[in-house]
Amino acid sequence: MTIHHLDALFKPDAIALICGDGDREVMIARNLMKGGFKGPVMPVDATRWALEGALTYPDIASLPLPPALAIITQPLQRAPGLIEQLGARGARAALLISDQRNMTNPDERKRLSQAILSAAKPYGLRILGPGSHGFNVPLSQLNVSLSCQPLLPGEIAFITESDTIGQTALDIGNHYGFGFSYLIHLGDSLDVDLADLLDYLAGDYRTRAILLYLEQISNARKFMSAARRAARLKPVIVLKPRRYPEEPDDAVYAAAFRRAGLLRVEDSDELLQMVEVLKAAKQVNNDRLAIVSNSSSMSLLATDTLYRFDGRLAQFSEMTQQELEALIESGALPNPVNLGGQATVQAYQQALDLLLVDPGVDGILVIKTPSAFTETAPLAEVLAERLGHGRCCLIASFPGPRTGEEARKILLKRQAPTYETASAAVQAFMRIVQYKRNQALLMETPPSLPEAFAPDISAARAVIHRALSEGRRRLDECEATQLLKAYGIPMVDTRLAHTPEEAAQIAAALTPPVFLKIFSPDVPHKSLVGGMTGYLNTPEAVQDAATAMLGRLRQAAPTARFGGFVLQPMVARDGAYELTLGVRSGERFGPVIFFGQGGAEVAAIDDLAYGLPPLNMHLAREIMAQTRIYQRLRYSLLRRANLNALALALVKLSQMVIDLGELATLDINPLWSNAQGIVALDVRVDIAPASDDPARRLAIRPYPKELETTVCLPDGQELLLRPVLPEDEPALQALVARASPEDLRRRFFQPIRELSHEMAATLTQIDYHREMALVAVGPGLPGKAEIHGIVNLSTGPNQDRAEYSIIVDRTMIGLGLGNRLMRRIINYARARGIGEIYGEVLQENKPMLQLNRALGFAIRSDPDDPGLKHVVLKLHEVGMSAG
Numbered sequence: 001m002t003i004h005h006l007d008a009l010f011k012p013d014a015i016a017l018i019c020g021d022g023d024r025e026v027m028i029a030r031n032l033m034k035g036g037f038k039g040p041v042m043p044v045d046a047t048r049w050a051l052e053g054a055l056t057y058p059d060i061a062s063l064p065l066p067p068a069l070a071i072i073t074q075p076l077q078r079a080p081g082l083i084e085q086l087g088a089r090g091a092r093a094a095l096l097i098s099d100q101r102n103m104t105n106p107d108e109r110k111r112l113s114q115a116i117l118s119a120a121k122p123y124g125l126r127i128l129g130p131g132s133h134g135f136n137v138p139l140s141q142l143n144v145s146l147s148c149q150p151l152l153p154g155e156i157a158f159i160t161e162s163d164t165i166g167q168t169a170l171d172i173g174n175h176y177g178f179g180f181s182y183l184i185h186l187g188d189s190l191d192v193d194l195a196d197l198l199d200y201l202a203g204d205y206r207t208r209a210i211l212l213y214l215e216q217i218s219n220a221r222k223f224m225s226a227a228r229r230a231a232r233l234k235p236v237i238v239l240k241p242r243r244y245p246e247e248p249d250d251a252v253y254a255a256a257f258r259r260a261g262l263l264r265v266e267d268s269d270e271l272l273q274m275v276e277v278l279k280a281a282k283q284v285n286n287d288r289l290a291i292v293s294n295s296s297s298m299s300l301l302a303t304d305t306l307y308r309f310d311g312r313l314a315q316f317s318e319m320t321q322q323e324l325e326a327l328i329e330s331g332a333l334p335n336p337v338n339l340g341g342q343a344t345v346q347a348y349q350q351a352l353d354l355l356l357v358d359p360g361v362d363g364i365l366v367i368k369t370p371s372a373f374t375e376t377a378p379l380a381e382v383l384a385e386r387l388g389h390g391r392c393c394l395i396a397s398f399p400g401p402r403t404g405e406e407a408r409k410i411l412l413k414r415q416a417p418t419y420e421t422a423s424a425a426v427q428a429f430m431r432i433v434q435y436k437r438n439q440a441l442l443m444e445t446p447p448s449l450p451e452a453f454a455p456d457i458s459a460a461r462a463v464i465h466r467a468l469s470e471g472r473r474r475l476d477e478c479e480a481t482q483l484l485k486a487y488g489i490p491m492v493d494t495r496l497a498h499t500p501e502e503a504a505q506i507a508a509a510l511t512p513p514v515f516l517k518i519f520s521p522d523v524p525h526k527s528l529v530g531g532m533t534g535y536l537n538t539p540e541a542v543q544d545a546a547t548a549m550l551g552r553l554r555q556a557a558p559t560a561r562f563g564g565f566v567l568q569p570m571v572a573r574d575g576a577y578e579l580t581l582g583v584r585s586g587e588r589f590g591p592v593i594f595f596g597q598g599g600a601e602v603a604a605i606d607d608l609a610y611g612l613p614p615l616n617m618h619l620a621r622e623i624m625a626q627t628r629i630y631q632r633l634r635y636s637l638l639r640r641a642n643l644n645a646l647a648l649a650l651v652k653l654s655q656m657v658i659d660l661g662e663l664a665t666l667d668i669n670p671l672w673s674n675a676q677g678i679v680a681l682d683v684r685v686d687i688a689p690a691s692d693d694p695a696r697r698l699a700i701r702p703y704p705k706e707l708e709t710t711v712c713l714p715d716g717q718e719l720l721l722r723p724v725l726p727e728d729e730p731a732l733q734a735l736v737a738r739a740s741p742e743d744l745r746r747r748f749f750q751p752i753r754e755l756s757h758e759m760a761a762t763l764t765q766i767d768y769h770r771e772m773a774l775v776a777v778g779p780g781l782p783g784k785a786e787i788h789g790i791v792n793l794s795t796g797p798n799q800d801r802a803e804y805s806i807i808v809d810r811t812m813i814g815l816g817l818g819n820r821l822m823r824r825i826i827n828y829a830r831a832r833g834i835g836e837i838y839g840e841v842l843q844e845n846k847p848m849l850q851l852n853r854a855l856g857f858a859i860r861s862d863p864d865d866p867g868l869k870h871v872v873l874k875l876h877e878v879g880m881s882a883g
Contacts, residue, residue: 002196002797002798002799003196003199003200003203003796003797003798004124004126004798005092005093005124005125005126006093006126006192006196006197006200008068008069008091008092008093008126009069009093009095009126009128009135009192010135010137010140010142010182010200011137011140011142012039012067012068012069012093012142013039013068014039014040014042014065014066014067014068014069015032015037015039015040015041015042015067015068015069015070015071015144016042016043016044016060016063016067016069016070016071016086016091017029017032017041017042017043017044017051017070017071017073018044018060018070018071018072018073018074018082018086019043019044019045019048019051019056019073019074020073020074020075020098021047022073024073024097024146025043025045025051025071025073026051026052027146027148028071028073028097028134028144028145028146029041029043029051029052029054030052031143031144031145031147032052032142032143032144033052033053033054034143035136035138035141035142035143036141037141037142037143038141040065041054042054042057042063042064042065042067043055043056043057044056044057044058044059044060044063045057045058046058046059060082060085060086060089061085061089063089066089066090066091067086067089067090067091068091068092068093069091069092069093069094069095069144070082070083070086070091070093070094070095071094071095071097071134071144072094072095072096072097072098073097073098074098075098076096076098076099076100076103076112076130077112079096079098079112079116079119079130080112080115080116080118080119081119083116083119083120083125083127084119086125087119087120087122087123087125088123091123091125092123092124092125092126093125093126093127093128094120094125094126094127094128095127095128095129095132095134095135095144096116096127096128096129096130096131096132096187096190097129097130097131097132097133097134097146098129098130098131099129099130099131099187099188100112100113100130100131100188101131113190116130116190117190117191120191126191126192127190127191127192128184128186128187128191128192129187129188129190130187130188130190131187131188132185132186132187132188133145133146133147133163133166133185133187134146134147134185135182135183135184135185136151136180136182136183137181137182138151138152138153138154138179138180138181139153139181139206145183145185146163147166147167147170149167149170149171149174150174151170151173151174151179151180151183152173152174152177152178152179152180153179153180153181154173154178154179154180154181155181155206155207155208155209156178156179156180156181156207156208156209156210156211156275157180157181157182157183157184157201157204157207157209157210157211158180158182158183158184158210158211158212158213159182159184159186159194159197159198159201159210159211159212159213160183160184160185160186160212160213160214161185161186161189161194161213161214161215161216162185162213162215163185165213165239165268166183166185166213168268169183169211169213169268169271169272170183172268172269172272173272176272176412177412178272178275181204181206181207181208182201182204182207184197189218193218193219193222194212194214194217194223194226195219195222195223195225195226195227196226196797198210198223198226198227198229198230198236199226199229199230199797200797201230202226202229202230202233202234203233203797207234208234208235209234209235209236209237209275209278210230210234210235210236210237211237211238211239211271211272211275212236212237212238212239212240212262213238213239213240213268213271214238214239214240215240215241217256217588217589218588219588220256220588220589220590220699221698221699221700221701221769223699224256224259224260224612224699224700225700225701225767225769225770226797227260227261227262228259228260228261228442228767229767229770231260231261231262231438231439231442232261232442232762235263235275235278235435236260236261236262236263237262237263237264237265237271237274237275237278238257238262238263238264238265239264239265239266239267239268239270239271240253240264251608251609251610252586252587252589252592252610254610255586255592255609255610255611255612255623256589256612256699258438258441258622259441259611259612259619259700261438261439261441261442262438263278263431263434263435263438265431270427270428270431273417273419273428274428274431277395277417277428277429277431277432278432278435284362284363284392284393284429284432284433284436285362285436286362286433287310287311287312287362287430287433288311288312288313288314288315288360288361288362288363289306289311289312289313289314289361289362289363289364289365289426289429290313290314290316290335290336290337290355290358290361290363290364290365291303291306291313291335291336291337291364291365291367292336292337292339292348292351292352292355292364292365292366292367293336293337293338293339293366293367293368293369293422294338294339294340294341294342294343294367294368294369294371294374295338295341295367295369296336296338298367298369298397298399298422299336299338299367299422300336301422301423302336302365302367302397302422302423302425302426303336305422305423305426305427306426306429306430309426309427309430310430311426311429311430311433313335313336314335314355314358314360314361314362315335315360316334316335316355316358316360316361317358317359317360320334320354320355320358321334323350323354324337324351324354327339327347327350327351328340337351337355339351341371342371342374343371343374344374345374345378345379345382348366348368348379348382349382352364352366352382352383352386353386355392356386356391356392357391361392362392362393362433363392363393363394363395363429363432364392364393364394364395365395365396365397365422365425365426365429366379366383366394366395366396366397367396367397367399367422367425368396368397368398368399368404368407369399369400370399370400370403370404376398376403376404376406376407377406377407377410379407380396380398380406380407380408380410380411381410383396383411383416384410384411384414384416387414387416393417393429393432394416394417395417395418395419395425395428395429396408396411396416396417396418396419396425397418397419397420397421397422397424397425398418398420399420399421399422400420401420404420408420441618441619441622442765443757443758443761443765444618444761446616446617446618446619446726446727446783453488453648453651453652453655455486455487455488455652455655455656455659456486456487457486457659457660459482459486460482460483460486460487460656460659460660461660463475463479463482463483463486464483464660464662464663464687465662466479467479467687468662468687468689472687473521473664473686473687473688474521474684474685474686474687475685475686475687476496476519476563476564477494477496477517477519477566477682477683478494478495478496478566479685480666480683480684480685481494481683483656483666483683483685484668484680484683487652487653487655487656488652489649489652489653489668489678489680490677490678490679490680491679491680491681491683492568492569492571492679492680492681493510493568493569494566494567494568495510495566495567495568496519496564496565496566496567497546497564497565497566497567498564498565499546499565500542500543500544500546500547500550500565501543502565503516503542503543503546503565503567504539504540504542504543504546505539506567507536507538507539507542507543507567508539510567510568510569511569512536512537512538512569512570513534513535513536513537513569513570514534514536514537514542514567514568514569514570515532515533515534515536515567515568515569515570516532516533516534516536516542516545516546516549516565516566516567517531517532517565517566517567517568517682518531518532518546518549518550518553518562518565518566519562519563519564519565519566520553520557520560520561520562520563521561521563522557522559522560522561523553523557523560524684525600527600528556529552529553529556529557529560530549530552530556531549531552531553533545533549534570535570542567546565549565550562568681571672571679571681573672574674575639575674576641576672576673576674577597577629577632577633577639577641577672577673577674578597578598578599578670578671578672579595579596579597579598579629579646579670579671579672579673580594580595580596580597580598580599580602580608580667580668580669580670580671581593581594581595581596581646581649581650581653581668581671582594582653582665582666582667582668582669583653583656583657583663583665583666583667584665584667585664585665586610586612586699588699589612589699590612590613590697590698590699591613591657591663591697591698592610592611592612592613593610593611593612593613593615593623593650593653593654593657594608594609594610594611594623595608595609595611595623595624595627595646595650596608596609596627596629597627597628597629598668598669598670598671599669599670602669607627607628607629608627609623609624609625609626609627610623611623611650612698612699612700613653613654613657613658613698613700613702614654614655614658614698614700614702614703615650615651615654616651616725616726616727617644617647617648617651618726620646620647620648620650620651620654621643621647623650624643624646624647624650633646633673639674640674640675641673641674641675642673642674642675642676642677642678645673645677645678646673646678649671649678653666657694657698658694658695658698658702658703659694660694661690661691661692661693661694661697662687662688662689662690662694663685663687663694664686664687664688665684665685665686666683666684666685666686667683667684667685668680668682668683669682669683669684670682700767700769701767701768701769702768703723703725703768704723704768705722707721707722707723707772707774707824707828708720708721708722708723709721709722709824711776711817711820713812713815713816713817714815714816715815717778717815719776719777719778719788719817720776720777720778720785721774721775721776721820721821721824722774722775722777723768723772723773723774723775724763724764724766724773724774724775724790725764725782725783726761726764726765727764727781727782727783728764728775728777728782728783728787729757729760729761729764729765729783730783731777731783731784731785731786731787732755732760732763732764732775732787732790733754733755733760734786734787735786735787735788735789735790735807735809736752736754736755736807737754737755738809738810738811739807739809739810740810741753743807743810746842746844746845746848747805747806747807763790763792770795770797770799771792771793771794771795772792772793772825772828773790773791773792773793774790774791774821774824774825774828775787775789775790776788776789776790776812776817776820776821787809788808788809788811788812788817789806789807789808789809789812789817789818789821790806790807790821791804791805791806791821791822791824791825792804792805792806793825793828793829793834793837795834799832799833799834800834800835800836801834801835801836801837801838802829802834802836802837802838803837803838803839804822804825804837804838804839805839806818806821806822806848808821813847818847818848818851819851819854819855822851822855823855825837826855826873826875829875830875834875835874835875836872836873836874836875837857837872837873837875838870838871838872838873839852839870839871840862840868840869840870840871841859841868841869841871842867842868842869843861843866843867843868843869844867849869849871852871852873855873856873857871857872857873858871858872858873858874859871860872
């Protein structure tokens, strides 16, 4: 993960154009000249003496100065040698236009790709492509593309894996009059990939929002880390086909986009329109929409769309309803507000002024259909005057390609969300709601776990290793039960018998009635072969049922392997819901957790939701909320479910995935849930050998438990030093509240009274892949344990330097806690390969400067601020023990 030398790609001071024998270099040179690039463009072409007015050079060695960027249009097979020469000449970035489509041998393509990377590596030279059609940065007057269309400058960056989608977006943007800060075609992403560009553009002040068109993701962890960071800083809107060959099913991508805080749209038109719609996002706090229209039919259609996207009609206050009575027909519902076919601009104006101040309204949709009684343009002017004046969002729909055109133009000039159809306008409003919910999900503080949770990892591994040593890839039901027990997931008492006679003996020891199931690794759904029966009250009944069951298996599936019979005492359902949850592969995203309505018809019901581990209680509830059954689980008064128990079970499955690399799939179906708790009745577990760290297969780096350590202070206190968790937010706010104003000013360089939720969330909800924070805590669960100190280490995308910050409880001053925290974080940085740690310290903060000197930091004064010291620790120059 790096943005090294991407400035050489997008902000070059000199460009070399390594020409082939086609027309592409002519088009690129023409675009560079027309675009107004200020630096020298140096074509390298042994067959032409000039290209678009620029004198050519016979070879790379004869270039008069080092090019920051080289554009190569020659056949790809020549790229390794050219890149070697360019790197030696001083180039730091290259754009490869040619692609690999004419190379049908996969091994040949792989060898060529490796040769290109090997040639670039000694020079740190970055490569965009191959197969990229280039990029356009209009604000830098840099058009390095094969496009004939001009690009208007703007604040929107667009990264695309498809050149045709990029050209379509450019055409749409030119038509509607909005521009781009960057338009980048990725090509094959041999080196510079989507994650690198997300990191680069997240820090670009000229870019207000990022648009993505993608078809596949090669490195899920790198993408998720970059996307989560970018989405915290600015809107990231993604368009992806829902069905793409050889990719994980779309449910996995949808879960990844939600987790990263991205907003997904359905087509290229909506992709561009959402940029303007999101400008209204600050004014939207919920999904309560008011509809004002001169057509009851249009209002009904808009309402249908609102309900389809799970929105709500706003409930007006009594005062608003009374004021609206004069504008609508007697007895009509207050929302939608139907002003009638002869509604005047004044009527719209009065309704708008009432709704803009109503506390129950989050958005107002104004619909104006063609009418002989009222022109549309004056109404558009009224809306334009009210943009940004109220507490809620305004969206307009002016149907009719001709009659509504002028009104739409008026509002588009004011960059107001405006649509021809009411359905599109409602969908836009709900996209804003979805975006705000995704952003809230990124920042929401999860509750502490409802109970202490310490899995028996050794017992779980013993079960799996025993099965693998016997050459099996599926646990029998008794082993699967032991696995669930090791992680504290309740499972009904389960026994395994290998013959009908043994089944009768076991049944004699169980409380009747008994439930009997056949076990076969080749039959996923036992009911399909008559492999389940219940209410067996005697051992003899069990033996007879088992014998008949085995006969049916042999008849229905003669080649299926027989693994025995599973016996369980029957548990009274007592109104429990029948659910399913488990783990399955998300391909390159690693294992994913699923939850939904269970039972024999789970596939037909199709009510499953997915989430990426690791999970906490909040993320587990978010997965559950994606299903239809969740509404009944949450709101049913007579038939309640224990939602905390369900969420905790998902958290435990998430931990199982993190701990057990051999776990391939796990399917609990059914799992019964009522107000008292949960119990699993059936579980299937598939396993596979694994040699790597199990956490490496996850798309999001999990909590690094290996960094936990216990320290004993001189006064006898024992504290746990561990990585910070999102649940620690309240305890961190309490630590800051205990600090003196002077301590806080020294730490934050400004007077603060308390740590806001936003700042606390930033410090506790970290991406362990690129940053770290260690806390010193007392006894108790995360969220309940008191924090006595915290040290943060934040790296940039290049991960070569990291900035530290630290705060220690006043009651711990003089006990060496700050020294312990700093040494631990320095040791962590060294192990991660970080080159240096730096920070800023006020000159008056003598204790911190003294600690910096003791740890080997170099200290220098700020030339512009005599009261500020810069401290730097070069890790490769310091051989300090961890302490």
